[in-house]
Structures are given as structure tokens and as C-alpha cells.
């Protein structure tokens with residue numbers, strides 16, 4: 198079986214610009230011979246972390262919702278592509294809540310010192326961050342990047358590369374900019390190639 202890459206979409210728009218860039222990157226991954234699965238955070242039915250602390254002592258969260266199957270998928274995947282628009286100088290709320298629910302991984306790794314990801318898996322787990330913003334202003338990606346770096350660390354994925362595109366509200370439809378879609382494709386392809394060698 199080929200290596201598996203999860204594409205996590207933070208935009209609620211499954212046909213928006215972020216989604217188009219993510220799909221191009223995933224196409225690159227597949228063309229390099231790996232498998233992909235897309236997860237849309239906004240389409241899942243789940244609660245925000247309620248700090249019930251069940252995961253301090255257990256390998257999962259006490260809240261029984263759509264996050265439960267996510268833990269297994271994120272343990273088993275070989276790499277991740279996270280694609281999101283900037284919202285309010287950070288990331289969309291649903292995506293942030295999705296990440297917060299990975300306190301399950303945080304507690305295993307940092308509190309109980311029994312990480313879910315083995316050393317062997319950790320060596321090959323890479324992450325590509327795709328992020329777009331409406332405006333072209335200084336530090337527009339800074340907030341999103343900080344959060345994403347923390348998330349990649351918690352789930353034991355190396356921050357491998359990024360594709361940050363600002364001024365998207367001027368660009369409007371990314372389909373009219375094949376050069377931007379091509380950038381996403383190439384990064385996805387390079388990630389797939391890297392994984393195949395690992």
C-alpha cells in the first residue's frame with residue numbers, strides 16, 4: 198500500500214480558492230504515487246474542547262463525536278497538507294477547534310510521555326502548510342503560522358514547507374492563475390516524492 202497523505206481543509210468553502218489549491222497539491226501527491234484523503238473540518242459534527250481532562254489519563258477524548266475517527270487517521274497518516282484561509286488574522290474557528298481537540302495527542306506526548314507516533318513514523322511525517330489571505334498587509338500570516346506550527350508539533354509532523362499567497366481578494370478566482378495552482382501541484386508532488394523515498 199502507498200504512503201498516505203491527509204489534506205485538511207480549514208475553509209468552509211469546498212469549492213473556494215483554498216480548496217482548489219489543496220486539491221492541486223493533493224493531485225501532485227497522487228501523481229507521485231501516494232494515497233490521499235481530504236477532511237473538511239467545517240463538515241464535521243464536533244464540539245470545541247471543553248477541558249474535561251479525560252485525555253490526561255486516556256488515549257482519547259470523552260466527547261463522542263466526529264473527532265473520534267480523526268485520532269486514528271492522524272496517528273496512521275504518513276504526512277499532512279493543511280490548507281486554510283486567514284480569518285481575523287488567525288485561522289477559521291472550526292479549524293482551531295479541530296486542532297484544540299488534539300489535546301489528546303498533546304497529553305500523550307507531553308504529559309504521559311507516551312507519544313502515539315513512533316520514532317520511525319516521526320522520521321517520515323512531513324507537513325505542508327497552504328495559507329491564503331484576502332489582504333496584502335504585514336504579518337498577515339503570522340497568527341495562523343504560530344497556531345499551525347504548534348499543531349504540527351503536537352501531532353509530530355515536521356513543518357516541511359509552506360505556500361503563502363496574499364492579496365487573494367484582488368486575485369479573486371485562483372483558477373484564472375494557473376501559475377499559483379502549479380505552485381501547489383509542485384509542492385504536493387515534491388512531498389509525495391519525498392515520502393516514497395522514506
Ligand SMILES: Cc1cc2nc3c(=O)[nH]c(=O)nc-3n(C[C@H](O)[C@H](O)[C@H](O)COP(=O)(O)O)c2cc1C
Nearest residue numbers: 208213214215282283284285286329330331332365
Ligand atoms: C470571517 C472572515 C475573516 C477574514 N479575515 C481576514 C483577515 O484577517 N485578513 C485577511 O487578509 N483576510 C481575511 N479574510 C479574507 C480571506 O482570507 C480570503 O477571502 C480568502 O481568499 C478566503 O478563502 P476561501 O474562499 O478559500 O475560503 C477573512 C474572510 C472571512 C470570511
